[in-house]
Amino acid sequence: MRQPVSLAHxxxxxxxxxxxxxxxxxxRHRNVMAAAWSMPVEFTPPRVAVVIDxxxxxxxxxxxxxxxxxxxxGRALADATFAVGxxxxxxxxxxxxxxxxxxxxxxxxxxxLVEGCGAWLEGRVIVDLPGHAMxxxxxxxxxxxxxxxxxxxxxLADDRVFRDGRWSFRDDNQDLHTLHHLGAGAxxxxxxxxxxxxxxx
Amino acid sequence: MRQPVSLAHxxxxxxxxxxxxxxxxxxRHRNVMAAAWSMPVEFTPPRVAVVIDxxxxxxxxxxxxxxxxxxxxGRALADATFAVGxxxxxxxxxxxxxxxxxxxxxxxxxxxLVEGCGAWLEGRVIVDLPGHAMxxxxxxxxxxxxxxxxxxxxxLADDRVFRDGRWSFRDDNQDLHTLHHLGAGAxxxxxxxxxxxxxxx
Numbered sequence: 309m310r311q312p313v314s315l316a317h318x319x320x321x322x323x324x325x326x327x328x329x330x331x332x333x334x335x336r337h338r339n340v341m342a343a344a345w346s347m348p349v350e351f352t353p354p355r356v357a358v359v360i361d362x363x364x365x366x367x368x369x370x371x372x373x374x375x376x377x378x379x380x381x382g383r384a385l386a387d388a389t390f391a392v393g394x395x396x397x398x399x400x401x402x403x404x405x406x407x408x409x410x411x412x413x414x415x416x417x418x419x420x421l422v423e424g425c426g427a428w429l430e431g432r433v434i435v436d437l438p439g440h441a442m443x444x445x446x447x448x449x450x451x452x453x454x455x456x457x458x459x460x461x462x463x464l465a466d467d468r469v470f471r472d473g474r475w476s477f478r479d480d481n482q483d484l485h486t487l488h489h490l491g492a493g494a495x496x497x498x499x500x501x502x503x504x505x506x507x508x509x
Numbered sequence: 510m511r512q513p514v515s516l517a518h519x520x521x522x523x524x525x526x527x528x529x530x531x532x533x534x535x536x537r538h539r540n541v542m543a544a545a546w547s548m549p550v551e552f553t554p555p556r557v558a559v560v561i562d563x564x565x566x567x568x569x570x571x572x573x574x575x576x577x578x579x580x581x582x583g584r585a586l587a588d589a590t591f592a593v594g595x596x597x598x599x600x601x602x603x604x605x606x607x608x609x610x611x612x613x614x615x616x617x618x619x620x621x622l623v624e625g626c627g628a629w630l631e632g633r634v635i636v637d638l639p640g641h642a643m644x645x646x647x648x649x650x651x652x653x654x655x656x657x658x659x660x661x662x663x664x665l666a667d668d669r670v671f672r673d674g675r676w677s678f679r680d681d682n683q684d685l686h687t688l689h690h691l692g693a694g695a696x697x698x699x700x701x702x703x704x705x706x707x708x709x710x
Contacts, residue, residue, distance in 0.1 A: 323545050324689035324697050325526010344524050347546040349560050349656055357558065357656065359550050383703060390705035406710050455550055455558065475691045486697070488525035488689065490676045493705040496525050498689060498697035502584060504591035505694065509607050 312415070313427070313463035317473035319348035321380060321427040321463060322356055324475070324498065326486035327389060330360065331377040331411075331420050332369035338420050340403050341366045342393030344489040346378065354460040356431065362454050365398040370433060376458060377419040380427040382469070383497050384483035390493040416462035426475075426484040427465040431458035477501055513616070514628070514664035518674035520549035522581060522628040522664060523557055525676070525699065527687035528590060531561065532578040532612075532621050533570035539621050541604050542567045543594030545690040547579065555661040556635065563655050566599040571634060577659060578620040581628040583670070584698050585684035591694040617663035627676075627685040628666040632659035678702055 313321065322328070327344045345359035358378065360367045370376045381389045388407045397403040404411055404420065411420040414430040421428045434457040469476060469484040477485050477498050487495040514522065523529070528545045546560035559579065561568045571577045582590045589608045598604040605612055605621065612621040615631040622629045635658040670677060670685040678686050678699050688696040 320692055324691050325528075325545075325548075327526075344526075345548040345550065347526075347548045347558070347560065349546065357548070359548065386703050386705040387708050391707050391710075394707060407708060473692070474695070475697070477697060485701075487703075488699060490525050490702065491521055491674070493707075494675070495703050495705065496676070496678060496687070496699035497701045497703055498699075500686075500698045500700040501691065501695055502587050502688075502698055503695050504587040506592050506595060507588050507608060509592075 309466060310464055311467045313465045313470065314473070315354050315460060315463060316352065318354035318429060318460045318463040319351055320473055320475070321429060321465065321470065322346055322348050324486065325488055326380050327489040327495065328358070329379040329381055329389060329392065329422055329425070330358065330366055331379060331422065332366050332373065333420060334369050334372040337369065338402065338404065339366050339369055339397045340392050340409065340422065342389045349457065355434065356429070356458050356460060357455050358458065359454050360456050365396055370456065374433045375417050375419060376431060376433070377414055377421055378429045379422045379425040380486055381422065381425050382484035382486060385424060386487055386495055389487060414462055415464065426469045426486060428463070429460050430462040431460045433457070434459050510667060511665055512668045514666045514671070515674070516555050516661060516664060517553065519555035519630060519661045519664040520552055521674055521676070522630060522666065522671065523547055523549050525687065526689055527581050527699070528690040528696065529559070530580040530582055530590060530593065530623055530626070531559065531567055532580060532623065533567050533574065534621060535570050535573040538570065539603065539605065540567050540570055540598045541593050541610065541623065543590050550658065557630070557632065557659050557661060558656050559659065560655050561657050566597055571657065575634045576618050576620060577632060577634070578615055578622055579630045580623045580626040581687055582623065583627050583685035583687060586625060587688055587696055590688060615663055616665065627670045627687060629664070630661050631663040632661045634658070635660050
């Protein structure tokens with residue numbers, strides 16, 4: 309079931325472009341939203357980028373705590389993923405509760421992670437980007453296009469779908485096939501795979 | 510077949526996390542590589558980010574020209590995508606020719622675009638990121654984690670698979686189902702889709 313993933317393999321969890329759930333909390337509240345725009349940016353140490361609109365409550369909670377978690381939902385969570393990406397939690401009831409999302413605490417930071425996903429990452433927002441010496445500039449970098457750079461500090465996966473550093477999408481784990489948002493609640497599902505071979509030239 | 514895509518819909522071409530082919534050229538050479546790490550970062554104007562290792566020949570050509578193209582290959586190009594992502598073109602023969610990739614000139618910048626893909630974007634590297642006033646800092650921003658920010662200036666798609674701002678993956682267009690790199694030449698293929706609905710709560 310849920311197993312630690314080596315940080316050396318953490319980039320693999322997002323390599324194929326799945327839509328993720330972004331979990332955040334400050335001392336008083338917690339929240340979850342969906343994000344289609346994320347990617348790894350570095351293997352070692354594992355670092356990822358995710359676009360979080362600065363008008364969102366998630367952006368505020370991430371700014372306050374300097375931490376966030378990314379959960380990789382599968383087909384069984386398509387409706388909930390669409391829902392938490394469509395509705396703000398700022399003024400309403402807790403979105404986890406509202407949409408029936410159970411959570412467990414992340415192993416490194418204790419962030420709320422969504423049960424039933426295929427993989428989970430916890431990370432700390434990076435303040436010092438390479439090539440920068442000026443604090444005044446750093447603020448701008450972190451806000452460029454609302455792109456947040458994060459250093460991954462823990463990684464977990466459900467070993468029914470990710471094991472030994474590799475995703476494995478099969479008929480017997482369809483609920484965990486990752487979601488790739490096409491727009492307006494339509495998702496491509498990572499159900500089929502192909503193995504490429506190098507052409508002889 | 511090949512049709513212009515409104516720039517307002519350009520982000521949709523990368524929204525679901527496909528692996529892309531990065532095409533570049535200076536005045537004398539052209540090159541193509543694969544990149545799994547890309548994402549939209551802004552809707553309007555359409556802007557995307559792509560990670561290009563600064564040791565690659567592509568990074569040099571992009572730095573020299575300030576331009577690049579992203580092509581979205583489908584299942585029929587899985588082997589070629591894996592190949593151009595595995596071999597450098599720096600000292601060898603032209604990789605397009607070597608792997609049998611025909612090209613056509615991009616409508617805005619004339620960059621070499623790969624025939625047989627599902628979609629194509631041309632863009633200019635962004636030098637001025639928001640929040641920055643210091644030229645010394647800009648250099649660093651653009652190089653942060655080898656992440657290149659690009660403003661999209663043209664978008665095209667094959668209307669058999671993308672039309673009216675939406676991808677449509679069906680049995681009759683399997684060759685154009687997008688590729689999502691899992692690692693080591695294994696790709697998830699965007700063959701199946703699900704339509705989520707908002708839970709009543």
